[in-house]
Amino acid sequence: MxxxxxxxxxxxxxxxxxxxxxxxxxxxxxxxxxxxxxxxxxxxxxxxxxxxxxxxxxxxxxxxxxxxxxxxxxxxxxxxxxxxxxxxxxxxxxxxxxxxxxxxxxxxxxxxxxxxxxxxxxxxxxxxPPGIVDGETSRDQIVSEGDSIILACKAKGHPVPQISWRREDGMPVIAGTGSGEYIGPVIQLTSVRRDDMGAYLCIAQNGVPPAVSRRIILQVKYPPKVDLSLTSVRGRAGEAMVLTCVASGFPEPVTSWVHSGKTIQSDGRYEIATELSSSHVTTRLIIDPLEMTDNFDRYTCVAKNSLGNTEDYVTIQVSAKVAYDSGIRRDNNDYASNQKPKLDIWEVKKDEFNKYTSVNSMDIHKQQNQQERQQEII
CATH class of the missing domain: 2.60.40.10 (Immunoglobulins)
Structure with a gap:
């Protein structure tokens, strides 16, 4: 040449x-x-x-x-x-x-x-500008808890791009480092924990816009866990009660409620509401109304996935409904009134119809005053 x-x-x-x-x-x-x-x-x-x-x-x-x-x-x-x-x-x-x-x-x-x-x-x-090299960049990963995993990210461009990693939830990329960012093309996670599960962002930049990123989902398989937070709750007969259970695990656990050995269905006075999120399942059992027969009953929250099952229970205590009356309490045939009692003085007279009439105390007092004045004039 x-x-x-x-x-x-x-x-x-x-x-x-x-x-x-x-x-x-x-x-x-x-x-x-x-x-x-x-x-x-x-x-x-x-x-x-x-x-x-x-x-x-x-x-x-x-x-x-x-x-x-x-x-x-x-x-x-x-x-x-x-x-x-x-x-x-x-x-x-x-x-x-x-x-x-x-x-x-x-x-x-x-x-x-x-x-x-x-x-x-x-x-x-x-x-x-940087570009992610698909063939040399990790795809979404599923591992078991305790395994080790390597996440790799390769980018092309001129100048040579810098690779950084972040977690979408803001947690440290590598547990225990306290840093929300990791610089380098490769992340090595040893003895993976369930807390490591989430979305990892590989970001490539070299000063030439635009920067590019790749989202890699790491899923960690582990048996289910349930959290009822309370072991005993109180309620009144005739009122509604809501029991809440939070279940986590991967694969996503299937939840249910059990009472007296039978799985509860949404029917009658029972209603079950379930909410899904990226990390857990929240299930609520609504009992409406409570009955005295529910007193000291156990309601069990059950969670199952392919790696196992777990459960926890809550005991409910039911008290009788208390009636509250406002005003003055009287006999059964009386009624309560918030008005001040009115004092009347009765004078019995025999009139032409041989009937009894009532005279208001103010009228009697007025007549007595008039009689005293007449005596003074005389």
């Missing part, structure tokens, strides 16, 4: 010499260096070469890595349709590369056929 490049440059030099002519033009001179550029893959790139007094000379752009002549003056030599050349100003020779690809990165040389040949180099850096 090196000998081919030497021959190529010699041929190029001889062609240029044969077409330039002698003694008619001033010697070309480069006006500064070629600026290195950085372009994201998929964008367009331009390299500019400034040469004074290039008229009458041949100016060429050459790909250094392959020693390929891309353009000569205003002509494109390569068959790459993404390559273009232009001369916006008398001293500027511009190489345009459309839809830049990672393989386009490297040195480009601007040459002019002086004796000896003069040239300048410019570097094109092509950056590429």
């Amino acid at each position: 090196r000998s081919f490049g030497v021959v190529l440059f010699l041929v190029f030099t001889q062609i240029i010499r044969g077409e330039r002519g002698e003694g008619f033009y001033k010697s070309p001179e480069f006006l500064g260096s070629i600026k290195n550029i950085t372009v994201a893959a998929g964008r367009d790139a331009s390299l500019s070469c400034f040469i004074k007094n290039s008229k009458g000379y041949k100016v060429a752009w050459v790909r250094v890595s392959t020693q390929t002549i891309l353009t000569m003056n205003h002509h494109v030599i390569t068959r790459n349709h993404r390559i273009h050349v232009s001369q916006p100003e008398a001293a500027e020779w511009k190489l345009d590369i459309k839809d830049v690809r990672p393989r386009d990165a490297g040195f480009y040389m601007c040459q002019v056929n002086t004796e000896p040949m003069r040239s300048k180099l410019g570097y094109l850096e092509v950056v590429e």
